[in-house]
Structure formats: structure tokens, C-alpha cells
Amino acid sequence: MSLAIVHSRAQLGIQAVPVTIEVHLTNGPLSLSIVGLPETAVKESKDRVRSALLMAKFEFPVKRFTINLAPADLPKEGGRFDLAIALGILAASGQIPGESLPEYEFIGELALSGELRPVRGVLPVALAARDAGRRLVVPLDNAAEGAMVKAAQVFAARHLLDVCAHLQGQTRLTRCLPAINAGAAALAAYPDLQDVRGQHQAKRALEVAAAGGHNLLFMGPPGTGKTMLASRLPGILPPMSERESLETAAIASIASNGFDPNRWGQRPFRAPHHTASGVALVGGGNQPRPGEISLAHHGVLFLDELPEYSRQVLEVLREPLESGHITISRAAQQALFPANFQLIAAMNPCPCGYLGDVSGRCHCTAEQVQRYRARVSGPLLDRIDLQVEVPNLPRAQRHSEEPRETSAQMRERVARARAVQLQRCNTSNSALSNSEIERFCRLAAADEKLLDTAIERLGLSARAWHRILKVARTIADLAGSTEIQTAHLSEAIGYRRLERKA
Ligand SMILES: Nc1ncnc2c1ncn2[C@@H]1O[C@H](COP(=O)(O)OP(=O)(O)O)[C@@H](O)[C@H]1O
Ligand SMILES: [Mg+2]
Ligand SMILES: [Zn+2]
Structure with missing residues (x-):
């Protein structure tokens, strides 16, 4: 030949x-x-x-x-x-x-x-x-x-x-078979919620976020457990499907560190530092490589100290937050990377971090506080459906030995609520289309008025209307209710409070 x-x-x-x-x-x-x-x-x-x-x-x-x-x-x-x-x-x-x-x-x-x-x-x-x-x-x-x-x-x-x-038909190569225990360590890999004292409101928000796939922002002074809470999100998320596991592994496989088979089936948790470059965050390069947002595909992207990230970087996040992917153009070629991540962010209330602290140690001026918060643009905040304060723990809770819930317990409720969503629309509530929202997130007449008033009073965008409904849907699903009730809607509206303050 x-x-x-x-x-x-x-x-x-x-x-x-x-x-x-x-x-x-x-x-x-x-x-x-x-x-x-x-x-x-x-x-x-x-x-x-x-x-x-x-x-x-x-x-x-x-x-x-x-x-x-x-x-x-x-x-x-x-x-x-x-x-x-x-x-x-x-x-x-x-x-x-x-x-x-x-x-x-x-x-x-x-x-x-x-x-x-x-x-x-x-x-x-x-x-x-x-x-x-x-x-x-x-x-x-x-x-x-x-x-x-x-x-x-x-x-x-x-x-x-x-x-x-x-x-040549002499010595045959052996066929590779998957390691028997691949993925068995999937859940053990994450820290447990049981470690976090108090912060019931933040934990509740974490549960809602996990159940519906919603984005979440924690705001509070240093040392109150924001990072602890955020890093426990992947451990309460529903298990990955085969398809999700493959997609996540495929991205890791083409990134610089490669795919670790021991991480099969584990939802990724990526926490890029605020000094990370735009390319590191969203991907790029001559031979385009996936960035942090793609490495977080089907998992969690944690942005700690949110206002410290460059404005430019935060702006770039908006597209993938909507579409679930990012397109990177290099010369004549376009590379598409999936980036369907759940965003969790944390920030201090002011530049020094101690605004509202009982010690009175914060001397930030109103203008400084405003400038600090304005670094997180309205359009980005708009896409963060759950915004909660994580205050200092009261002394009693700091030392209380009351039994605390484990990640496994919360994970069970989350999985049940997610299963309802998948059966209804084959997607998590966070990804519902507008027509699905109209169909499955109906409100009683009085509740519609309640939502109208809240949106006006908080000065929220038109987009917020749909987004609040999705969160309310998740809260109803967690409660096992087919209808969205007033309590579900009010809780959902309550998660938008920081937006007005910011
Ligand atoms: N709610 C809490 N329960 C238990 N430990 C906590 C809590 N909040 C803070 N800590 C302790 O303080 C340390 C710092 O917490 P961290 O989550 O980093 O705070 P933040 O991110 O809000 O600044 C933790 O490693 C933990 O030891
Ligand atoms: Mg922290
Ligand atoms: Zn301050």
C-alpha cells in the first residue's frame, strides 16, 4: 500500500x-x-x-x-x-x-x-x-x-x-473499563452544613437556591460564615445526571489540569479570586480554553468579595448567565463552551465591612457605601434572585450546642423539590421560559397586586417580575404545594430587599 x-x-x-x-x-x-x-x-x-x-x-x-x-x-x-x-x-x-x-x-x-x-x-x-x-x-x-x-x-x-x-494481531491492547468506585466519593467531597451555627435565614436561602437553581448573594460583615455557607452549596444540590457528569468532565478534560476521574459525578465548585483575568474567568487564548465559568458548568461559581471584581469582568458574566454558554472568537474560528453555572456571591455591606455593627467601628460615609455597592451593577444584581443578609451571630448562638441539620437532610428536600420541577417542565425553575412561567406560576388576584406593589415600592426592573415568580414557584415546590400561595410569594419578594438598598 x-x-x-x-x-x-x-x-x-x-x-x-x-x-x-x-x-x-x-x-x-x-x-x-x-x-x-x-x-x-x-x-x-x-x-x-x-x-x-x-x-x-x-x-x-x-x-x-x-x-x-x-x-x-x-x-x-x-x-x-x-x-x-x-x-x-x-x-x-x-x-x-x-x-x-x-x-x-x-x-x-x-x-x-x-x-x-x-x-x-x-x-x-x-x-x-x-x-x-x-x-x-x-x-x-x-x-x-x-x-x-x-x-x-x-x-x-x-x-x-x-x-x-x-x-498486527499479535498482543492485543487491553480495553479500558471504568474504575468500579468512580463517583462513590461524590458527596463525601463537600463540607457539611452541620458545621455552620445559626444563620437560619441564609441556610433557608441556600436551600431555595439549591432547589430551583437560583443565583444567590450573601451580604454581611467579615467572619459571619458567608464563605462557609457558599462552599456547602454543591453538597446539597441534586445528584448529577449521566449527561451532566459527561458534560462537566468533558470541559475539565480540555482544561489545563485535565479531568480527575475521582471527581466524576461531583458538581464543580469554582471560586476564582477577584484578581483573576478576564480570560481566566470566561475563557479564551489562541487555542481557546474554557474559563472558570465553564469549569463551573452544572455546578457553582462562587465570587467572594463581589464588588472587588472588575466591572468589565462582571459585565461579561451577563451573557452566560442568560444563555448558559459562552462563545469565544479567535481569528476565523468560534469556540462555544457551555457555562450553565449557578452563581453564588458574597460581599461586605461597606468598604470596611462593619456597617451597622453594634461596635460602631464603621466610619464609612454614605457616599463611600453607595459607591462601593454601585460596583455591582444593577443588571447583574437583577439576575441574582436571592439576596440575603448574613449578620453577626448573637452571642447565644455562637456557643449554643443545639443539634444542627446536616447537608444530607437538606439535600433530601432539595432533591424532592427538584424532581417535581423536572417532571413539570424538564428543567429547574430558574430556567423556566416566559410562557412556562405564565402557565405554571399563576397567582391569585390579590397576590398579583401584592407583587405589583412590591415591584413599584422596591423600584425593581420588569425582568424582576418573572424572576420573583420563579423563586416563588420553587418555594411552593419545597412546600409540596401545586399553587403559589401568599406566603411563598412574600418570601420570594423578601429576597429582593438588598437590591433597593444597593
Ligand atoms: N455561622 C458560623 N458557624 C460556625 N463557624 C463560623 C460561623 N461564621 C464564621 N465561623 C468561623 O469563622 C471562620 C470564617 O468564616 P467565613 O465563612 O470565612 O466568614 P465570611 O466569609 O463571612 O467572612 C470560619 O472558618 C469559621 O471557623
Ligand atoms: Mg468570606
Ligand atoms: Zn464601613
Whole structure:
């Protein structure tokens, strides 16, 4: 055979798009040219592949090799195609059989010795290969990740020679199977609510937020438990579905740190510091990488000290908060990353943090307080449905040994309320459409008036009307009520109080 075709995949956003590697061999002086890759990637890949083939004691016939990576207009990172290129050369020059190659996809970088090095984004590749009905060969270090995809036929190899032995029908590669206990640690991973004393109102808001997927803001002086409470949200959220787990894992898989199979099924909790760059937060770069908002997909994004984040960064959050994804444009390409996160934020009431404290230690002027709060723009606050104060604990509660509720107890109520929502509209209340709101969040006439008055009195936007109804729906669901009652609506309105003050 003088022409070999090998399948692999490039990465575009969280998509693993097909790439075909065609190797053509003709007579002529020895030369190796790769087309369809950027310059530097070509050179590096060529050197690695050549060295790996020689180290593995294959021949490098004195011929002309033309290697085409198609489609050419796709941005490609070099390393992940090494294995496919090497196999193409071997098949085209008759050193391994090429017949079974079409049944496979290959991904992996070669070390100069011929060993296979792990690459990013194996999970999306395994998903796509499965859907294309092909087997997938990955580096051993990526095996656990590839195995997370149910019904995918993933084989792990340590060395180029192992792959060749497999294709020659000698020693077969072993198929990767998921670790039996993957995900068992999912819930144990989060701190428990039981640790938090008092703060009943904040805990209630946390429960409502978890049940309906609503965004939440805690405001209070330092040391009252805001960070403690926020970090306990993922531990009370409903368990992840298979699809959610896959999507979350796929994003981690293409990020710099990769996917840790031990975190399968765990809702992510991301807490980027307020000094984080825009790219770190929303994603970007030459080879676009997901940012914190995508790493928080199906989980929680915690922004502590909310007013300290740059205005620009907070503005960028608005689009994904509405749409659940972010589009990153680089040159001619657009990468779409999912970013369906639940936002939880914390802030102090004033620059010094102690406004309203009994000690009277706050000397912030009204103007300073106003300027501080105005850093969180109205449109962002508008999208935070639950705003609660987390005050200093009264002395009695600080030392009380009354038994406190565990995360497991609250999680049970949350799961029940969420199940009702999924059955009703196949989504959490936070994502209800306007027509669904009209259908499922009806109010009695008197309650409509109550809501009207509240919106006028608090000076809320028109959007707030719908958003308050969604929260009221969640509160009714937690109470097991098909109707939204006055008490449910009043509680929902109560969560908007800070907006007016701010
Ligand atoms: N409500 C509380 N229950 C138990 N411990 C608390 C509470 N509030 C604060 N603490 C203690 O104070 C520390 C700081 O709390 P933290 O959540 O960081 O406060 P904040 O984020 O409001 O500044 C915690 O690590 C914990 O030891
Ligand atoms: Mg804190
Ligand atoms: Zn102050």
C-alpha cells in the first residue's frame, strides 16, 4: 500500500472534530512533508515521529512521504496527531497492515523513545469515537478518562510498539473499563452544613437556591460564615445526571489540569479570586480554553468579595448567565463552551465591612457605601434572585450546642423539590421560559397586586417580575404545594430587599 488513511480528532471548543491523516508514499529522495498543520507544530511533530520510528527499530524507507491533515482550515495542536501520523507512515510503507485502520481512531503524542504521552481532551474524543462507531486508542495515562464514556471501546497503549502489535494481531491492547468506585466519593467531597451555627435565614436561602437553581448573594460583615455557607452549596444540590457528569468532565478534560476521574459525578465548585483575568474567568487564548465559568458548568461559581471584581469582568458574566454558554472568537474560528453555572456571591455591606455593627467601628460615609455597592451593577444584581443578609451571630448562638441539620437532610428536600420541577417542565425553575412561567406560576388576584406593589415600592426592573415568580414557584415546590400561595410569594419578594438598598 502506498496510501494510508488514519482517523484522529482535533479539538474545537468542547467538540472533538474528525481529522483524517492521509499518508502518501512515492519514489524519490527521502523527504517528509506535512501539510495542514501550523509551521512550528509540523516541525516538532516530524522530529518526534521520525525519532520514535527509528527508536522502535522500524525502517524509514528512502521515499517521499506526503502527509495531509484534513480539513486544512481547522486549527490543530501538533502533539495529539503524532501516533496517527506514525501509524500512517508504517501502513503506507507496508510495515504494519492497514486493513483494520478504518475501524480505529488514534490520539496521542509520541516521546522520542516511542512512548505515548497523554494529551488533553480525551473524553470528548472518546464520546465522538463511540458515536462514530470506531474504537479508540489512547495513551495509557489517558485510559481512566477515556473509560468514563459508557459503551465506548477505548484501548490504552504505553508505547508505539504496543499499538503496532495490536494491529498486527499479535498482543492485543487491553480495553479500558471504568474504575468500579468512580463517583462513590461524590458527596463525601463537600463540607457539611452541620458545621455552620445559626444563620437560619441564609441556610433557608441556600436551600431555595439549591432547589430551583437560583443565583444567590450573601451580604454581611467579615467572619459571619458567608464563605462557609457558599462552599456547602454543591453538597446539597441534586445528584448529577449521566449527561451532566459527561458534560462537566468533558470541559475539565480540555482544561489545563485535565479531568480527575475521582471527581466524576461531583458538581464543580469554582471560586476564582477577584484578581483573576478576564480570560481566566470566561475563557479564551489562541487555542481557546474554557474559563472558570465553564469549569463551573452544572455546578457553582462562587465570587467572594463581589464588588472587588472588575466591572468589565462582571459585565461579561451577563451573557452566560442568560444563555448558559459562552462563545469565544479567535481569528476565523468560534469556540462555544457551555457555562450553565449557578452563581453564588458574597460581599461586605461597606468598604470596611462593619456597617451597622453594634461596635460602631464603621466610619464609612454614605457616599463611600453607595459607591462601593454601585460596583455591582444593577443588571447583574437583577439576575441574582436571592439576596440575603448574613449578620453577626448573637452571642447565644455562637456557643449554643443545639443539634444542627446536616447537608444530607437538606439535600433530601432539595432533591424532592427538584424532581417535581423536572417532571413539570424538564428543567429547574430558574430556567423556566416566559410562557412556562405564565402557565405554571399563576397567582391569585390579590397576590398579583401584592407583587405589583412590591415591584413599584422596591423600584425593581420588569425582568424582576418573572424572576420573583420563579423563586416563588420553587418555594411552593419545597412546600409540596401545586399553587403559589401568599406566603411563598412574600418570601420570594423578601429576597429582593438588598437590591433597593444597593
Ligand atoms: N455561622 C458560623 N458557624 C460556625 N463557624 C463560623 C460561623 N461564621 C464564621 N465561623 C468561623 O469563622 C471562620 C470564617 O468564616 P467565613 O465563612 O470565612 O466568614 P465570611 O466569609 O463571612 O467572612 C470560619 O472558618 C469559621 O471557623
Ligand atoms: Mg468570606
Ligand atoms: Zn464601613
